[in-house]
Amino acid sequence: MYVVGMTGGIGSGKTAVSDRFSSLGIKIVDADIASRAVVEPGQPALKAIADYFGSALIQTDGTLNRRLLREQIFGDSTKRRWLEKLLHPLIGAYTNAELKSAESPYVMLVSPLLIEAGNTRFTNRILVVDVPEQLQIERVMKRDSNTANQVSAIIEVQTSREKRLKQADDVILNDGSLTALDEIVETLHAQYENLAAEYNKTQSQ
Numbered sequence: 001m002y003v004v005g006m007t008g009g010i011g012s013g014k015t016a017v018s019d020r021f022s023s024l025g026i027k028i029v030d031a032d033i034a035s036r037a038v039v040e041p042g043q044p045a046l047k048a049i050a051d052y053f054g055s056a057l058i059q060t061d062g063t064l065n066r067r068l069l070r071e072q073i074f075g076d077s078t079k080r081r082w083l084e085k086l087l088h089p090l091i092g093a094y095t096n097a098e099l100k101s102a103e104s105p106y107v108m109l110v111s112p113l114l115i116e117a118g119n120t121r122f123t124n125r126i127l128v129v130d131v132p133e134q135l136q137i138e139r140v141m142k143r144d145s146n147t148a149n150q151v152s153a154i155i156e157v158q159t160s161r162e163k164r165l166k167q168a169d170d171v172i173l174n175d176g177s178l179t180a181l182d183e184i185v186e187t188l189h190a191q192y193e194n195l196a197a198e199y200n201k202t203q204s205q
Contacts, residue, residue, distance in 0.1 A: 002106040002196035003099055003122055007114035007164060008129030010154050011136035011143070013174040013181075017129050018110045020185040027102040029095060031111035031119065038090040039064045045090055052082065088117055095122065106196035115159050115167055124199060127188070128168035131175050133161065 008014045018028045039046045041062040050058050053072055059065050073080040099107055099122060108127075111119050120126060131139075133155060140151045165171060170191075172184055 001099060001102055002124050002192070002199045003109055004106060004125050004127055004192055005109045005111065005114045005120055005123030006127045006129065007111055008174075009131075009133075009136055009158050009161060009164070010112070010151070011139035012129040012131045013139075014110055014112070014129050016178070016181060017172060017174065017185060018108060020182060021108050021189065024185070024189050025104055026189070027104045027107045029098040029102070029107060029109045031091060031095060031109065031113065031117075034091045034094040034098070035087065037094055038087060045086055048086055049083070053079075084117075091117070092119070092122075095119065105193050112158070115164060120167070125169045125192070125195065126167055127170045127172065128164045129172045129174050130161065130165060130168075131173070135175055 006014060006018060008017075018030070022028050037043075039049065046058070046064055049064065049069070053069065057065050057068050057072070069083075073083055095109065099109065109119065109122055111117065114120060114123075114126070136155060137148050137151045140146055140154070141148060144151075170188060172181070172188075174181060
């Protein structure tokens with residue numbers, strides 16, 4: 001299966017892009033969904049998190065309080081690394097299974113931590129959704145009612161814009177209209193279909 005990995009910073013518009021690929025019949029594997037699946041009630045990872053961080057992180061319905069967890073690890077590199085060591089292999093296994101089950105011409109793996117988490121190993125090509133930092137800040141402030149400082153702090157701990165762009169095979173500069181975005185996605189979709197067909201041809205020889 002030919003896999004296009006898509007990433008971008010917070011507020012870059014990854015969902016708007018992935019929704020458009022999905023409307024063209026492409027299976028989207030979302031790392032955020034995978035990260036939730038591995039900590040659902042009954043999963044071993046949820047118990048491990050409760051044992052390490054405390055039972056206060058488990059809500060009355062048995063689910064993980066993700067907001068409290070983010071507060072626990074924000075600014076604490078030791079706790080963040082512990083959590084990453086626990087979850088990244090589980091998320092990787094879940095993601096790999098989802099990718100293998102895809103029946104579309106190619107599959108798109110969407111992950112804000114595609115580069116940081118080493119998930120580029122699943123991909124044949126990397127698409128970066130890019131926007132200027134000031135636009136990121138404005139979008140997230142409007143979407144999440146955060147302050148500019150809060151958004152800047154989130155951007156600071158993510159992979160830098162420069163590093164993402166260096167890793168990219170393709171870039172969508174998502175600072176224009178939705179009509180312009182439609183046109184860009186349709187062009188890339190045709191390109192990816194061709195690349196996937198060539199890849200599948202070589203794999204079958």
